[in-house]
Amino acid sequence: MYIGLDLGTSGLKGIVMDDDQIILAEAHVSLTNERPFDGWSEQNPAAWIAATDTIMQTLKTKIDLSAVQAIGLSGHMHGAVLLDAEDTVLRPCILWNDTRSASEAATLDADPQFRALTGNIVFPGFTAPKLAWVKAHEPDIFKKMAKVLLPKDYLRLYLTGDYVAEMSDAAGTSWLDTGARDWSDALLAATDMSRDHMPRLVEGSEVSGQLRTALAQKWGVQASCVIAGGGGDNAASAVGVxxxxxxxxxxxxxxxxxxxxxxxxxxxxxxxxxxxxxxxxxxxxxxxxxxxxxxxxxxxxxxxxxxxxxxxxxxxxxxxxxxxxxxxxxxxxxxxxxxxxxxxxxxxxxxxxxxxxxxxxxxxxxxxxxxxxxxxxxxxxxxxxxxxxxxxxxxxxxxxxxxxxxxxxxxxxxxxxxxFGGAFGAARLGQMAASGGGAELASAPxxxxxxxxxxxxxxxxxxxxxxxxxxxxxxxxxx
Incomplete structure (x- = not known):
């Protein structure tokens, strides 16, 4: 069996899928956004962790999870979770639909290397302009920052204890050389960032780590359960269909x-x-x-x-x-x-x-x-x-x-x-990671x-x- 977790803006969804890709159980926990100022949109990452535990405990009551081999992750893109050296969250996550960094995005987009390397306009919702905003308006937080993670990858840190991102989500940061599928040192430097601030990269259908032993015991999942790279919400949905x-x-x-x-x-x-x-x-x-x-x-x-x-x-x-x-x-x-x-x-x-x-x-x-x-x-x-x-x-x-x-x-x-949404696609990516298989597991419905x-x-x-x-x-x- 395989679990898919999809972190949406309004809620976290979890499903359990069998080897034949039949959904056996599902659960959902609602989430809320905070909008303290016009154009702002934030969430507390602690709510995601609490929701994950609730999802897993709920699934555990519906079905025996001891046969789960892998967990796949999907989530809303472009968010910025800032951590210090002790993995403490420094401020609420700035979400994809937050537009406070419009001027910073325009400045970065005027630098031709961004479009040349990322293949995209630097939109205000992307991650890099958010960090430029933090540097300008919250310099003390910027100085304390040791890592920046995308939303679903903060869940991964909780699940595995490791800093890992995958290609589809990373491509929405404005820091990825999208053709080379690697972080761009030049683009990171343009926002006073470096590779030290970034998670390592894997493909979405690869193993990104192993579930912490304590969590495997708590949720009744086998100790060998792995966590797949997963995908950004639309990419995971595409795998689902x-x-x-x-x-x-x-x-x-x-x-x-x-x-x-x-x-x-x-x-x-x-x-x-x-x-x-x-x-x-x-x-x-x-x-x-x-x-x-x-x-x-x-x-x-x-x-x-x-x-x-x-x-x-x-x-x-x-x-x-x-x-x-x-x-x-x-x-x-x-x-x-x-x-x-x-x-x-x-x-x-x-x-x-x-x-x-x-x-x-x-x-x-x-x-x-x-x-x-x-x-x-x-x-x-x-x-x-x-x-x-x-x-x-x-x-x-x-x-x-x-x-x-x-x-x-x-x-x-x-x-x-x-x-056929993000949670189903995430579960499929988990199945790929566990089997070492490829895209043939993501057949059309x-x-x-x-x-x-x-x-x-x-x-x-x-x-x-x-x-x-x-x-x-x-x-x-x-x-």
């Missing part, structure tokens, strides 16, 4: 939207605002186009018309040609390809005939076109998508999935119902349906996307 080879991709229709594609080579283009990171399996990279409002946009519209998302989409029937009404889904800025925190959304082309259903279709189409924007940005880097898997709550709408298939000209597979593009509507969706781009340009001019 079997997206580990070039040409494979998934679209996640959650609160935000992600178009994630695996690559067998390193092919960055930071100007596209595409994230280019190492994958959680060796010799593989991945790219992500990210939009900030996917189902969030539909829920927002639902509040206007007094209906929930399921009711709105269930009334649509068969896929139709795009509406005259256009929706630009930039409710709180956008990442790919615009990289703008200030751009805002809009409805255009409203008329007397625009009813609730037309508005629903416009919202779904607008998000669909934003995903096509991500696809086009990935294509500029040379990334090819042969087939697409859809996950997340929005994938339950056949109308929406068919719109995406038609707008992108790509068949979309829908997996059988199940949990069973598919219950494939949605093909509607050939009669492809040209209409192409024309709709052209209108969307024109509206996008007009909105950009207003910001």
């Amino acid at each position: 079997g997206v580990v080879k070039a040409g494979q991709a998934f679209v996640s229709l959650g609160t935000s939207g992600v178009l994630f594609a695996a690559n067998d080579g390193y092919q960055p283009d930071a100007d596209t605002a595409v994230h280019t990171f190492c994958h959680a399996v060796p010799n593989t990279w991945h790219q992500m186009g990210v939009i900030l409002s996917a189902t969030d946009a539909l829920n927002w519209y639902g509040r206007f018309v007094g209906q929930d998302a399921a009711a709105l989409t269930s009334q649509l029937g068969a896929l139709q040609a795009p509406t005259k009404t256009q929706f630009l889904p930039y409710l709180g800025g956008e990442r790919t390809p615009l990289n703008s925190a200030s751009i805002r959304g809009a409805f255009t082309g409203l008329e007397h005939a625009t009813d609730t259903a037309a508005g629903t279709r416009a919202v779904l189409e607008g998000v669909t076109y934003a995903i096509r924007d991500c696809r086009d940005a990935l294509a500029k880097t040379g990334t090819k998508i042969d087939r697409l898997l859809a996950v997340g709550g929005g994938s339950q709408s056949k109308y929406w999935v068919e719109a995406i298939a038609t707008a992108l000209g790509t068949s979309v597979d829908l997996p059988v119902s199940g949990d 069973q598919i219950h349906a494939t949605i093909d593009p509607n050939p009669s509507l492809i040209s209409a969706f192409d024309a709709g996307f052209a209108r969307f781009k024109a509206g996008q340009a007009a909105v950009k001019d207003l910001t």
